[in-house]
Amino acid sequence: xxxxxxxxxxxxxxxxxxxxxxxxxxxxxxxxxxxxxxxxxxxxxxxxxxxxxxxxxxxxxxxxxxxxxxxxxxxxxxxxxx
Amino acid sequence: xxxxxxxxxxxxxxxxxxxxxxxxxxxxxxxxxxxxxxxxxxxxxxxxxxxxxxxxxxxxxxxxxxxxxxxxxxxxxxxxxxxxxxxxxxxxxxxxxxxxxxxxxxxxxxxxxxxxxxxxxxxxxxxxxxxxxxxxxxxxxxxxxxxxxxxxxxxxxxxxxxxxxxxxxxxxxxxxxxxxxxxxxxxxxxxxxxxxxxxxxxxx
Numbered sequence: 001x002x003x004x005x006x007x008x009x010x011x012x013x014x015x016x017x018x019x020x021x022x023x024x025x026x027x028x029x030x031x032x033x034x035x036x037x038x039x040x041x042x043x044x045x046x047x048x049x050x051x052x053x054x055x056x057x058x059x060x061x062x063x064x065x066x067x068x069x070x071x072x073x074x075x076x077x078x079x080x081x082x
Numbered sequence: 083x084x085x086x087x088x089x090x091x092x093x094x095x096x097x098x099x100x101x102x103x104x105x106x107x108x109x110x111x112x113x114x115x116x117x118x119x120x121x122x123x124x125x126x127x128x129x130x131x132x133x134x135x136x137x138x139x140x141x142x143x144x145x146x147x148x149x150x151x152x153x154x155x156x157x158x159x160x161x162x163x164x165x166x167x168x169x170x171x172x173x174x175x176x177x178x179x180x181x182x183x184x185x186x187x188x189x190x191x192x193x194x195x196x197x198x199x200x201x202x203x204x205x206x207x208x209x210x211x212x213x214x215x216x217x218x219x220x221x222x223x224x225x226x227x228x229x230x231x232x233x234x235x236x237x238x239x240x241x242x243x244x245x246x247x248x249x250x251x252x253x254x255x256x257x258x259x260x261x262x263x264x265x266x267x268x269x270x271x272x273x274x275x276x277x278x279x280x281x282x283x284x285x286x
Contacts, residue, residue, distance in 0.1 A: 002269065006244070006269055006270065006273055007250070007251040007252075007266060007269065008250040008251055008252055009250055015233070016277065016282050017245070017273070019224065020245050020276075021221070021245055021248070022222055022224050023222050023226055023245075024226060024227065024245050024246045025223075026219055026220055026223045027152060027157065027223050027227060027246050028145075028246055028247060028248065029144060029145040029148035029247060030166075030240075031141070031144070032144075032161065032164075034136075034137055034140040034144075034165065034168055035165065035170060036133060036169070051221075058127075073212075
């Protein structure tokens with residue numbers, strides 16, 4: 001069917017569409033090099049995971065130290081024996 | 083673009099992209115899957131600093147961007163805008179959430195840029211191409227392009243991508259993110275309207 005030709009260029013070519021393709025060919029994209037300026041910074045994805053991991057580790061260490069100190073200072077003293 | 087000092091990882095990414103591009107296209111679904119995989123590989127490479135990887139994205143998607151712009155802005159502005167859009171995309175590549183969606187993303191940038199262009203130009207002169215052109219074939223091409231541009235948005239973009247840039251319907255769907263069914267409808271209805279404007283009898 002000629003509709004197939006419009007869709008994916010298969011099947012029986014549609015002469016009207018072929019004519020349009022030929023007439024419009026001068027407008028088609030002509031490859032040109034992309035000019036990225038040298039001073040344009042290279043894109044690098046920012047990865048915050050290591051920083052977050054370090055921050056979490058430090059926080060946990062501080063909390064653990066604080067808890068340990070609190071438990072240590074609250075430890076009841078043994079009564080003296082007569 | 084100059085070749086950067088590339089480690090083994092870059093060569094592996096390149097090889098993956100090459101293999102994916104060489105795979106035979108069994109059907110539209112396979113084609114879409116391959117293009118998506120290639121996009122993700124190349125975006126990953128570009129995000130790791132591989133300028134050549136971004137260059138390959140440019141090679142793949144410049145015709146798409148060119149066609150989208152040709153459907154909307156004067157022909158004389160298109161080439162510069164294509165370069166601007168890819169420079170913008172390069173700067174903002176780390177904001178792309180889905181690495182497999184570079185095509186639809188850059189297509190959206192192109193459409194927005196076309197809207198900005200018209201917004202800036204609105205108060206100056208009416209923007210139409212000089213249909214006289216440099217020769218007869220250019221003149222006829224410009225006349226037909228003006229007719230396509232007079233069609234509704236969805237139809238004209240799809241028709242330009244098909245008739246000017248030579249993409250098939252499945253390729254248009256894969257690169258723009260539209261469903262194949264939508265593209266098919268746009269092509270069919272757009273072509274029907276274009277035939278009426280050209281005075282063609284309906285193709286059988």
